[in-house]
Amino acid sequence: NAGVTQTPKFRVLKTGQSMTLLCAQDMNHEYMYWYRQDPGMGLRLIHYSVGEGTTAKGEVPDGYNVSRLKKQNFLLGLESAAPSQTSVYFCASSTGTDYPQHFGDGTRLSIL
Amino acid sequence: AQRVTQPEKLLSVFKGAPVELKCNYSYSGSPELFWYVQYSRQRLQLLLRHISRESIKGFTADLNKGETSFHLKKPFAQEEDSAMYYCALKAQGGSEKLVFGKGTKLTVNP
Numbered sequence: 210n211a212g213v214t215q216t217p218k219f220r221v222l223k224t225g226q227s228m229t230l231l232c233a234q235d236m237n238h239e240y241m242y243w244y245r246q247d248p249g250m251g252l253r254l255i256h257y258s259v260g261e262g263t264t265a266k267g268e269v270p271d272g273y274n275v276s277r278l279k280k281q282n283f284l285l286g287l288e289s290a291a292p293s294q295t296s297v298y299f300c301a302s303s304t305g306t307d308y309p310q311h312f313g314d315g316t317r318l319s320i321l
Numbered sequence: 322a323q324r325v326t327q328p329e330k331l332l333s334v335f336k337g338a339p340v341e342l343k344c345n346y347s348y349s350g351s352p353e354l355f356w357y358v359q360y361s362r363q364r365l366q367l368l369l370r371h372i373s374r375e376s377i378k379g380f381t382a383d384l385n386k387g388e389t390s391f392h393l394k395k396p397f398a399q400e401e402d403s404a405m406y407y408c409a410l411k412a413q414g415g416s417e418k419l420v421f422g423k424g425t426k427l428t429v430n431p
Binding site for chain 2: 250254
């Protein structure tokens with residue numbers, strides 16, 4: 210099993226460009242999450258999903274949109290990238306609220 | 322509001338020395354607490370959770386509700402323990418979300 214796979218691993222964008230980060234999990238998990246990791250800030254939840262077709266806002270949702278059209282995929286979109294969104298983005302999934310989250314390798318995103 | 326505080330950004334010890342990574346939380350209900358670890362160039366992974374009462378890689382953590390703490394301890398640190406450690410809290414009662422602390426970078430020197 211691959212577990213949680215994130216693509217791409219690295220990306221450099223210019224301010225104002227848009228892009229989508231893909232998270233795929235092969236564990237049949239219901240719950241999926243997007244975090245950003247910044248120095249000195251730890252991991253902060255952007256958006257999450259408790260099942261196919263559902264999404265909810267986390268701690269820092271502004272500037273991001275998400276979609277969960279298929280159970281195995283959770284997409285994170287940046288419509289108009291800003292330098293403040295330079296970060297490492299982690300996707301995670303879990304079976305349910307009583308189970309630990311499994312993380313992907315992360316996507317390093319730089320916005321110039 | 323739920324909050325997790327890891328007061329030390331950096332912690333450096335020598336191999337064989339005891340190590341304690343501090344974690345304090347703020348939550349009015351009954352929390353579930355976790356320690357996650359991120360080794361260099363690896364993904365974040367669960368180290369242990371308080372309900373399991375396990376010892377993983379020699380690490381233990383006890384939930385102290387009176388002091389609202391969940392410190393991670395190991396009696397004899399190893400160089401391979403060098404990593405970023407995150408304490409995380411989940412509210413009981415079906416909450417879907419984890420709240421993470423800002424992390425402590427542990428360096429174990431030879």
